[in-house]
Amino acid sequence: MLHVGAVHRGVLDSRENGDDTAKTTSLLRLDAKRGDFVRGSIRGKGIQLWLVDQHGERIRRLTNGDGAMATFLFVVDEPSRAALMVSGPENQNYELRIDSVIPAAEQFQSFDRIESPILSALQRKLHNGGNTTEFWQAVARDGSPLVEDNNADESLREDQALVTFLWRGAEHNVRIFGAPSGDHDEMQRLGDSDIWYRSYPVSRKARINYRLAPDVPVFDGSYRDRRRAILATAQRDPFNPLFEPAKPVDQFDGSSVVELPDAPVVPWLDSSSESLAGSMTTLELKSKILANTRDVHLYRPAGYDPAASGNALLVVFDGDQYIDEVNLPTILDNLIAAKRIPSTAAVLISNPSPKSRAVELPCNDDFVRFLTEELMPFVHEHSMDATRENTVLVGASYGGLASSYAGLKASEVFGNVLSQSGSYWWSPGGEFGSVESGEPNWLIREFVRADRKPVRFALQAGTFETASEILSGNRHFRDCLRAKGYDVHYSEFVGGHGYFHWRYAIADGLIELLGN
Incomplete structure (x- = not known):
């Protein structure tokens, strides 16, 4: 009998059940009654999870077997206690976790209970x-x-x-x-x-x-x-x-x-430090591919030598916000001065408009072409260069999604991805919360289908980012990347969705990917 907090590990036996899509099964009873709200997760390659009735007949498929890990939730609608059926390839290991069971009687918003x-x-x-x-x-x-x-x-x-x-x-x-x-x-x-x-x-x-x-x-x-x-x-x-x-x-x-009292100290944000400040230049770039014009901000560290070996280069989406709200130039000044990363230049890309951002950043092939065919030659013309292995795509939210997609499509140019709270819930056809949206996690499935690319990842997400599916989506992407053999550094910060939180986390990702 599965209880709240239970972790069940098993191996599927060789019993045939007549279903061509799932050769073997395992039946597990759950300590939950009619009306109870159940949440959990399951790990295992090709594993599907089913809600079944007291006779073992399937009622609902809870997970479809894509990826190495999936979450599930459902409400028990059977008069008797619920049961779960695990199905998948013969001799496949799996791990089933029951995170919570909220009884029907407790499913209301209490305005009487005072915690303080x-x-x-x-x-x-x-x-x-x-x-x-x-x-x-x-x-x-x-x-x-x-x-x-x-x-x-x-x-x-x-x-x-x-x-x-x-x-x-x-x-x-x-x-x-x-x-x-x-x-x-x-x-x-x-x-x-x-x-x-x-x-x-x-x-x-x-x-x-x-x-x-x-x-x-x-x-x-x-x-x-x-x-x-x-x-x-x-x-x-x-x-x-x-x-x-x-x-x-x-x-x-x-x-x-x-x-709060134990909030970590982040010295890299100190603009009053003795680190030598780099220079910033803002230029205008016209794109034939995207049929628009935008500002790009070029950051060069103090004493930058474009011909020096070991230089690194950041390609940063939402560049204005990373300058104004993250204060990325100061962070780079301090990291370079402390020799935590090599001499690192950055091109920070502005958005022509909020509407163009919503079109260009979510998995757009034309935007990838803009990066490889227009932006990168433009950057090289202005004496900023680095090897593919030292070039990092950086983005947050939609920008994190865009950095991962560009890494998949143009790994010959970009060798690293730093994604902060990437919007991996995205799918073609709609935005978060709209009924037009397709099945979420589209890009994750693209990575699962594609051959592994020579790209390293640093994924970051906030522990507060639960309502938007950011946290669960990033964990799922992490697991799928690792299952494909990618080099992935994953970290979670105590915070939510916004540049306020990303400014405190970005240095860790840069050190992980470029650290000396």
Whole structure:
């Protein structure tokens, strides 16, 4: 009997079941009842997982056997306990993991359970006729969010803290933009008081940037329009003194930042260091292939000698953001000065428009041609060069997807890929959350079908990137690449989806691919 947290390892026997697509099977009983919500994963080459009824008849295929690992989720709709059937090639090893089983009775959003000890004590005070005046005075003095070392049920691990976001006064709702879940979470109201809150257990290594959005408009519209409505009211936390940029225009500009006690120190971001600064040149590049014009920014490190052996070259998508929000030139200055990477130049590619970005970066053959036939000759003409083995494609989100696709299609030019939170959920025909989207993970399947290319990978993803499938997609891509024999360095940072988080992680990827 499989229980929550169980890991079942097995080898498929040689029993025939009459199905040409799956020669052998293994039947496993699951400790779950009707209405229970089940989540888990299975590893093994060519392994399929089926939900079956009490007689062993197949109800639903949960995984299709593509890739080395797949996740699954389902709701038990049988009157009796559920069972799972594993099928696949004879003598194939597999590993089945049950991550969670949420009983039907617990499938609701609780607005009564308060995890924060501070808010629990305040709730008792309010029930006895008190008010929130002293609470808000303390918040104004000490700042927010609340960071506590324990929670109501004492379930926090030693490496975690409880972070509680706060908002004072709202009529209808408050949402968190950039919360640990990354999913525009609703805050809840403490009784009928002026306190709105939401708590998260997070790693004590976390850095979080966020905004709070009171009274977000609610209307009938498309998924994208309803989700983007949060931007109408999203603003910095008025009780948090830590924010960026340093001089925001108004309360709607920038983001609030919370750094937990064990957040790692990243010295490469220090612009006041004694490292010699490289030079930046911005040029205009017209593309016949893409029929547009864009800026490209050329970074050369201090003392750069284009003829020196061992030089490296970065080709960076979303170049403006990597300059302004990641501060990549400063990171390169410091890494080179510390001799953690060789002398490394960079071409940072701007997007002509948001619309062109959405067309060019997701697995676009014309964009790959632009890189190989127009951009790289342009870069070489301006005396920036490196061997294929020392050339790195760098991108985040769609840029991570684009870097991986270009690595697949043009490995004779690009020998390395640094992907930060790559959008491997993407498929031709739609964007995330749209009904037009095809089966996700299209590019991963392309890598599985293709011969292995001489490309090294550094993949990074955030532990908060769960709602968008970024984290699971990157783990899946990692497993498939390794199964194909690729050299893959994979790392996860405690954070979400955005340049704020990528700036702290990028140096590790560069050191891994280019490190001396």
